[in-house]
Amino acid sequence: MDFDPTTHPHRRVNPLTGEHILVSPHRTKRPWLGQVEPPSSPNLPQYDPACYLCPGNSRSGGQKNEQYTGTFIFENDFAAVLPPPGPAAPPAPHPLLTAEPVQGGCDVICFHPRHDLTLARLALPDIEKVITEWVNVYKSRGRQEHVKYVQIFENKGAIMGCSNPHPHGQVWSLSAIPTIPAAELSNQRQYANSNTATSSAPTGPKGRPSLLCEYVHYELTVPESEGRIVVKNEHWVALVPWWATWPFEIMLLPHHRHVPSIAHLTPAEKASFADALSRVTKRYDNLFSCSFAYSMGIHQRPTPPPADQSEQEALEDEENIGHLHLHFAPPLLRSASVRKFLVGFELMAEAQRDLTPEQAAARLRACSEVHYLDAIGKEEGPGEM
Amino acid sequence: MDFDPTTHPHRRVNPLTGEHILVSPHRTKRPWLGQVEPPSSPNLPQYDPACYLCPGNSRSGGQKNEQYTGTFIFENDFAAVLPPPGPAAPPAPHPLLTAEPVQGGCDVICFHPRHDLTLARLALPDIEKVITEWVNVYKSRGRQEHVKYVQIFENKGAIMGCSNPHPHGQVWSLSAIPTIPAAELSNQRQYANSNTATSSAPTGPKGRPSLLCEYVHYELTVPESEGRIVVKNEHWVALVPWWATWPFEIMLLPHHRHVPSIAHLTPAEKASFADALSRVTKRYDNLFSCSFAYSMGIHQRPTPPPADQSEQEALEDEENIGHLHLHFAPPLLRSASVRKFLVGFELMAEAQRDLTPEQAAARLRACSEVHYLDAIGKEEGPGEM
Ligand SMILES: [Zn+2]
Ligand SMILES: [Zn+2]
Numbered sequence: 001m002d003f004d005p006t007t008h009p010h011r012r013v014n015p016l017t018g019e020h021i022l023v024s025p026h027r028t029k030r031p032w033l034g035q036v037e038p039p040s041s042p043n044l045p046q047y048d049p050a051c052y053l054c055p056g057n058s059r060s061g062g063q064k065n066e067q068y069t070g071t072f073i074f075e076n077d078f079a080a081v082l083p084p085p086g087p088a089a090p091p092a093p094h095p096l097l098t099a100e101p102v103q104g105g106c107d108v109i110c111f112h113p114r115h116d117l118t119l120a121r122l123a124l125p126d127i128e129k130v131i132t133e134w135v136n137v138y139k140s141r142g143r144q145e146h147v148k149y150v151q152i153f154e155n156k157g158a159i160m161g162c163s164n165p166h167p168h169g170q171v172w173s174l175s176a177i178p179t180i181p182a183a184e185l186s187n188q189r190q191y192a193n194s195n196t197a198t199s200s201a202p203t204g205p206k207g208r209p210s211l212l213c214e215y216v217h218y219e220l221t222v223p224e225s226e227g228r229i230v231v232k233n234e235h236w237v238a239l240v241p242w243w244a245t246w247p248f249e250i251m252l253l254p255h256h257r258h259v260p261s262i263a264h265l266t267p268a269e270k271a272s273f274a275d276a277l278s279r280v281t282k283r284y285d286n287l288f289s290c291s292f293a294y295s296m297g298i299h300q301r302p303t304p305p306p307a308d309q310s311e312q313e314a315l316e317d318e319e320n321i322g323h324l325h326l327h328f329a330p331p332l333l334r335s336a337s338v339r340k341f342l343v344g345f346e347l348m349a350e351a352q353r354d355l356t357p358e359q360a361a362a363r364l365r366a367c368s369e370v371h372y373l374d375a376i377g378k379e380e381g382p383g384e385m
Numbered sequence: 386m387d388f389d390p391t392t393h394p395h396r397r398v399n400p401l402t403g404e405h406i407l408v409s410p411h412r413t414k415r416p417w418l419g420q421v422e423p424p425s426s427p428n429l430p431q432y433d434p435a436c437y438l439c440p441g442n443s444r445s446g447g448q449k450n451e452q453y454t455g456t457f458i459f460e461n462d463f464a465a466v467l468p469p470p471g472p473a474a475p476p477a478p479h480p481l482l483t484a485e486p487v488q489g490g491c492d493v494i495c496f497h498p499r500h501d502l503t504l505a506r507l508a509l510p511d512i513e514k515v516i517t518e519w520v521n522v523y524k525s526r527g528r529q530e531h532v533k534y535v536q537i538f539e540n541k542g543a544i545m546g547c548s549n550p551h552p553h554g555q556v557w558s559l560s561a562i563p564t565i566p567a568a569e570l571s572n573q574r575q576y577a578n579s580n581t582a583t584s585s586a587p588t589g590p591k592g593r594p595s596l597l598c599e600y601v602h603y604e605l606t607v608p609e610s611e612g613r614i615v616v617k618n619e620h621w622v623a624l625v626p627w628w629a630t631w632p633f634e635i636m637l638l639p640h641h642r643h644v645p646s647i648a649h650l651t652p653a654e655k656a657s658f659a660d661a662l663s664r665v666t667k668r669y670d671n672l673f674s675c676s677f678a679y680s681m682g683i684h685q686r687p688t689p690p691p692a693d694q695s696e697q698e699a700l701e702d703e704e705n706i707g708h709l710h711l712h713f714a715p716p717l718l719r720s721a722s723v724r725k726f727l728v729g730f731e732l733m734a735e736a737q738r739d740l741t742p743e744q745a746a747a748r749l750r751a752c753s754e755v756h757y758l759d760a761i762g763k764e765e766g767p768g769e770m
Contacts, residue, residue, distance in 0.1 A: 003472035003486060009465065010484045011561060019564045022487065024465040080409040080730070080737060081394045090388035094603045095581060096596070097627045099395045101388060102407065151734045161726030170729065176396060178735035179404045196480065211481070218479045242482045297733025329732050341546030342727070344555065345465070347714050348682025349536045350563035352465060 006356055014243035015191070015211060016184040020350055021243055027354040044116035044165055053166035055113045065110075070126075071133040072110040079106035081174060084146045103146050104174040109133050111167035118156070118167045118291060120281035121371055127274040130169075134298070135262050141173035142303035149177045149302045157293025159331055159339055165291070181299050185322050187211065192321050204258045205320045212323035215242075216255045228361040231279045235272035238280045240361040245351040246329045247340055248287065248360050252276055253325035260320035261300040280328070283367040290336035300324045391741055399628035400576070400596060401569040405735055406628055412739040429501035429550055438551035440498045450495075455511075456518040457495040464491035466559060469531045488531050489559040494518050496552035503541070503552045503676060505666035506756055512659040515554075519683070520647050526558035527688035534562045534687045542678025544716055544724055550676070566684050570707050572596065577706050587642045590705045597708035600626075601640045613742050615749040616664045620657035623665045625746040630736040631714045632725055633672065633745050637661055638710035645705035646685040665713070668752040675721035685709045 003010070011020045052059045055067045061077030081104035092098045111130045112122055119127060134152050142150045154169035155162045177185070191211040192204055201217030204210035216237055219229055230250060231238040237255040240248070254269060265273065284292035301322055305314065314320055333340040333355075346352050368375065388395070396405045437444045440452045446462030466489035477483045496515045497507055504512060519537050527535045539554035540547045562570070576596040577589055586602030589595035601622055604614055615635060616623040622640040625633070639654060650658065669677035686707055690699065699705055718725040718740075731737050753760065 003475035003484075005475075005484060008472055008486055009467055009488070010486050013483045015481050020561075022465065022559075022563070023484075026467065027463055027465060078412055080407065080412060080739075082411065087388035087393055090390075093607075094600075096400050096600050096603065098398045099388075099390060099408075101393055101395050103394070149734075151730060153729050153733045155729035160728045161724075162728075172730050172734070174407075176405075178407070178730075180734050215479075215481050218481065222478075295728045295732045297729075299733075327733060339546075343545045343547075343680045344538050344540035344682075345536060345557050345563075347680045348538045348684075348712060349534075349557070349565050354465075 006359070011350075012243045014241075014245075015215075016187055016243075017180065018183065018187060021245055022345075022350050022352040023356060024352065024354050025356050025359075028359070046114050046116050048115045048166070051115055051164060051166050053108075053110050053164060053168055054115050068110065068113055070129045071112070073107055073133060073137060076106035076108050076170070080172060081106060084175075100176070102175050104172065105141065105144075105147075106173075107137055107141070107171040109137070109169050109171065111169065115166050118165075118281065118285075119154075119277055120285045120292075121373065122167070122278070124271070124274045124278060127277055128270060131262065131265075131270050131273055131277075134171075135265070137171050138262055138300075139304045139307075141171065143307075144173070146175045147173045147303060149174050149181065151178065151181070151297065153295065153297040155295050157291065159293045160295060162293075169296075177302050181302070184299060185302070188322050189318075202257045204260075204323070205315055205317050207315075208321070210258045210321070210323050212253055212325055213255075213258050216253060220255065224365075225362075226358065228357050230283065230361055230364040231276055233272050233275050233279075235269045236276035238276055240357040240364070242357060244357040244360065245353065246331065247333045247353060247355050248284070248330050248364060249357075250280060250328040250364075251325055252280060252328070253323060258320075259324045260314075260317075260322060261304060261324055262298065263301075263304040264314075264324070279369050282369050282371045283364050284328075284330065286367040286370075286372050287364065288332060288336040289372050290332075292330060293332060294328050294330035296326060296328050298324070298326050391744070396735075397628045399626075399630075400600075401572055401628075402565065403568065403572060406630055407730075407735050407737040408741060409737065409739050410741050410744075413744070431499050431501050433500045433551070436500055436549060436551050438493075438495050438549060438553055439500050453495065453498055455514045456497070458492055458518060458522060461491035461493050461555070465557060466491060469560075485561070487560050489557065490526065490529075490532075491558075492522055492526070492556040494522070494554050494556065496554065500551050503550075503666065503670075504539075504662055505670045505677075506758065507552070507663070509656070509659045509663060512662055513655060516647065516650075516655050516658055516662075519556075520650070522556050523647055523685075524689045524692075526556065528692075529558070531560045532558045532688060534559050534566065536563065536566070536682065538680065538682040540680050542676065544678045545680060547678075554681075562687050566687070569684060570687070573707050574703075589643045589645075589708070590700055590702050592700075593706070595643045595706070595708050597638055597710055598640075598643050601638060605640065609750075610747075611743065613746040615668065615746055616661055618657050618660050618664075620654045621661035623661055625742040625749070627742060629742040629745065630738065631716065632718045632738060632740050633669070633715050633749060634742075635665060635669075635713040635749075636710055637665060637713070638708065643705075644709045645699075645702075645707060646689060646709055647683065648686075648689040649699075649709070664754050667754050667756050668749050669713075669715065671752040671755075671757050672749065673717060673721040674757050675717075677715060678717060679713050679715035681711060681713050683709070683711050 006025050009024050011022050047054055058064050084103045086101045086103045089100055138150050141147055151172045188211045192208040196209050198209045202213045228239045235254050235256050238250050238252045241251045331339045391410050394409050396407050432439055443449050469488045471486045471488045523535050535558045537556050573596045577593040581594050583594045587598045613624045620639050620641050623635050623637045626636045716724045
């Protein structure tokens with residue numbers, strides 16, 4: 001019997017985290033008993049006087065937002081971490097019960113003054129402004145003395161517990177590297193130091209192999225119809241990774257060279273990044289004709305390089321071993337109202353999926369890149385690749 | 386400044402998985418803006434003709450359930466894994482894209498014929514029947530030649546994607562040890578082989594330290610008012626672990642000796658297990674006066690010991706290094722309708738909680754052990770510890 005990944009249950013390995021994922025493709029054939037609701041019509045105002053993120057409005061902490069016209073960043077009124085000084089580390093009551101104090105800061109970034117727009121409907125110059133704001137906060141927070149890691153993320157959609165549709169993201173800057181990026185950096189470092197044969201893929205510092213550059217380089221050789229790539233432009237690729245956990249998970253990353261962080265992007269790479277973000281989020285919205293919920297996170301060098309790092313220094317810098325990438329983790333499975341639950345076996349044993357990453361990529365490739373809300377009166381052909 | 390775990394943000398380590406958890410206790414003081422609904426009145430019939438788990442009813446695969454009177458086990462009609470033979474392992478298309486075939490079986494266990502009862506409302510002899518069924522399936526599946534791991538779990542509540550309230554659990558038996566139990570077993574083995582000083586806690590095989598026995602032994606020395614223990618009886622302890630991720634997470638485990646699996650339980654330990662399960666689930670339901678949703682999983686020796694293993698052999702058996710324990714992961718946070726979302730920073734960086742484990746344990750200790758639906762007309766004192 002030959003192994004067929006669209007029929008036979010199997011496990012894949014995520015080389016970034018070292019974790020497995022159980023794939024059960026035969027189950028996509030089972031009958032679906034749940035209800036499927038029509039997508040709710042999104043009838044949001046451009047300005048909502050009750051929204052704490054709209055320009056000029058008051059937040060619950062009492063502060064007033066600026067009358068901003070581009071992006072707008074402010075410190076979270078209920079931050080998960082607090083700035084230094086903090087208390088000293090307490091003695092552990094028992095070797096198995098350790099606690100380390102953590103300091104830092106939490107910021108909120110409004111992407112745009114319009115209450116009713118998301119990344120999927122912003123013009124490219126407006127998305128570039130968001131990227132510029134990300135670069136600025138990565139540098140300003142990341143160069144604070146106590147900060148060891150800057151996590152930029154977006155949590156979108158009521159299904160993700162985010163009740164405010166105003167387009168915004170968050171930035172948590174901490175005095176420690178969190179579990180997931182620490183594991184990914186460690187595995188990327190191990191790969192760089194291994195004797196893994198390198199292809200002609202771009203390499204990281206000291207000419208060492210870059211795990212994600214190797215991976216993307218391989219994906220670009222796979223024929224489109226069998227592959228996992230959803231969107232590709234000059235500098236960026238969006239794909240459903242081989243080891244995806246979420247049904248329509250996407251990883252977005254540069255493919256033409258090893259890029260340690262958003263602070264390293266050239267103007268052309270930034271423009272290309274905005275284009276890729278726009279196309280990915282439009283396809284997401286079009287998949288189930290809804291404002292597609294997801295959590296997105298940027299993984300990169302923990303903090304930015306010194307402002308005066310030369311090109312030569314960068315090539316030798318061990319901290320540059322991680323390759324910049326974004327994860328999109330969306331919970332929807334079959335329609336705007338049918339979600340995947342990460343429960344039971346998945347919480348207790350291992351991530352599990354039915355739809356293969358290749359099937360998910362094909363579904364996303366079939367979506368248009370004209371947003372469904374903007375498609376009225378326009379020709380709605382299949383999206384270009 | 387002295388470190389105060391109820392005020393200062395900090396990170397704790399989970400020694401079972403090696404992962405961190407970010408604790409932000411100061412945030413419990415922030416105002417709550419979400420809506421709080423009254424608990425829905427549970428008005429379930431004792432028998433539901435539309436339920437595919439009730440005795441005598443048909444399942445979607447066409448099979449008919451027995452007219453069972455105790456527990457009832459059947460093979461899942463849409464199993465995530467399939468029995469052998471499976472195909473051989475395919476050649477990896479690239480070293481970073483690995484896939485291994487996996488075989489096994491998935492079972493469903495109905496806990497009781499009554500559609501409207503849960504573990505929290507079953508009589509102790511009925512809970513013991515469930516435990517006996519778990520032991521039986523652990524042995525029968527675990528001794529199939531291709532099975533390397535038996536994961537017993539329960540997924541309860543619509544909020545967890547489980548739409549059928551009929552009391553039931555699942556068992557997935559696989560030809561590989563899944564990610565989370567594999568990590569926990571590896572860390573327990575490492576602890577056993579380390580030079581960690583042992584207290585007077587029970588030890589594992591070859592007299593080596595048992596991570597969880599050491600941990601529970603310490604917890605039993607902490608004064609109740611500062612501690613994390615919720616329920617304790619002769620053989621079992623339920624506690625909110627130091628490293629808990631979910632707001633009201635509980636770990637349930639034997640405290641008087643090292644127990645590798647449910648197959649090792651004596652009759653007295655089984656009766657004590659039933660008592661502890663009943664008391665934990667009653668407190669859960671009483672916390673927000675609702676049928677409390679959770680995922681529960683049993684972690685233990687991957688497969689049962691040989692049927693004829695002697696006591697002496699058991700003391701030398703390396704496979705016995707893991708200590709039997711149950712995880713309860715409940716999503717509710719503030720009321721029957723306010724859940725915790727594991728999104729954003731948590732999906733992209735690290736688990737995070739506001740309420741400390743000690744505060745959660747105190748809340749659960751304050752709950753009665755008389756189920757709220759059975760409390761009418763009865764005196765409802767504070768539960769005994
Ligand atoms: Zn990553
Ligand atoms: Zn465990």
